[in-house]
Amino acid sequence: MQRLVMLTTLALALVILPAQLASAAIVVDIERKTDSDPDADGFFDFDTIDGNVAGDLADGIVPTIVGGLQGGAAANLTNGAAQTSDAGNIAESTTPQNLQNTRFIFDLGAVQSVAQFNSYSRHNAERAPQAYDLWAATGNEIGFDAAPGLFVAPDTVGWTLLTNVSTASLGNGGQHGVNISDTTGTLGDYRYFMMVTFEAVTSATSVRTNYGEVDIIAVPEPATLALCGVGGLMMLKKRARRA
Numbered sequence: 001m002q003r004l005v006m007l008t009t010l011a012l013a014l015v016i017l018p019a020q021l022a023s024a025a026i027v028v029d030i031e032r033k034t035d036s037d038p039d040a041d042g043f044f045d046f047d048t049i050d051g052n053v054a055g056d057l058a059d060g061i062v063p064t065i066v067g068g069l070q071g072g073a074a075a076n077l078t079n080g081a082a083q084t085s086d087a088g089n090i091a092e093s094t095t096p097q098n099l100q101n102t103r104f105i106f107d108l109g110a111v112q113s114v115a116q117f118n119s120y121s122r123h124n125a126e127r128a129p130q131a132y133d134l135w136a137a138t139g140n141e142i143g144f145d146a147a148p149g150l151f152v153a154p155d156t157v158g159w160t161l162l163t164n165v166s167t168a169s170l171g172n173g174g175q176h177g178v179n180i181s182d183t184t185g186t187l188g189d190y191r192y193f194m195m196v197t198f199e200a201v202t203s204a205t206s207v208r209t210n211y212g213e214v215d216i217i218a219v220p221e222p223a224t225l226a227l228c229g230v231g232g233l234m235m236l237k238k239r240a241r242r243a
């Protein structure tokens with residue numbers, strides 16, 4: 001039994017220690033690709049960041065929208081594929097009224113360990129750049145509001161600001177991709193994520209962003225390690241019982 005306790009402690013230490021030793025810092029990686037690589041299958045293929053993938057945590061979860069859309073449908077944000085063309089892709093997009101600071105809220109249904117929050121957009125001109133603040137919450141915060149109104153500061157109703165995003169420096173047009181991660185490998189344990197959108201490009205006209213897809217990526221390694229650890233311990237326990 002003592003051996004089992006020691007092994008359990010060792011297994012937990014191996015899983016938990018690396019995350020504690022690293023100093024947490026959120027990293028925002030951005031990249032733009034132009035039409036030389038059209039990615040007409042709806043899966044963006046970047047050189048330095050991760051493209052959109054199938055089967056992420058947000059897959060098929062239609063976001064709650066606070067504020068207005070200028071086009072597209074909410075479901076387009078989490079239906080797997082991003083846009084298959086630069087121009088005229090409104091049917092494949094979710095386009096907020098950026099000037100209104102429209103909010104997209106994703107409810108994962110339960111607290112999950114999240115490694116990355118990734119967003120993808122596409123347009124032939126000024127509607128490709130992205131600008132938003134990313135907030136997160138577990139839902140267990142005191143006074144939590146899962147859908148704060150446009151004039152409610154999220155941090156007054158339980159939300160935590162993770163980071164600010166802008167890809168405007170990359171220029172207009174093409175495919176814009178954003179990977180938000182953390183140096184520890186874990187962005188955090190959260191149930192809710194919220195994008196508060198902004199106008200990315202200053203313009204005389206109302207400029208919206210044609211968002212094509214959002215991926216929320218689970219932390220794979222610690223979960224896998226923990227399962228291996230638990231599996232191994234179960235086997236040891238069975239052996240001990242047999243002996």
Ligand SMILES: [Ca+2]
Binds near residue numbers: 075081212
């Ligand atoms: Ca989509």
Ligand SMILES: [Ca+2]
Binds near residue numbers: 060
């Ligand atoms: Ca997705």
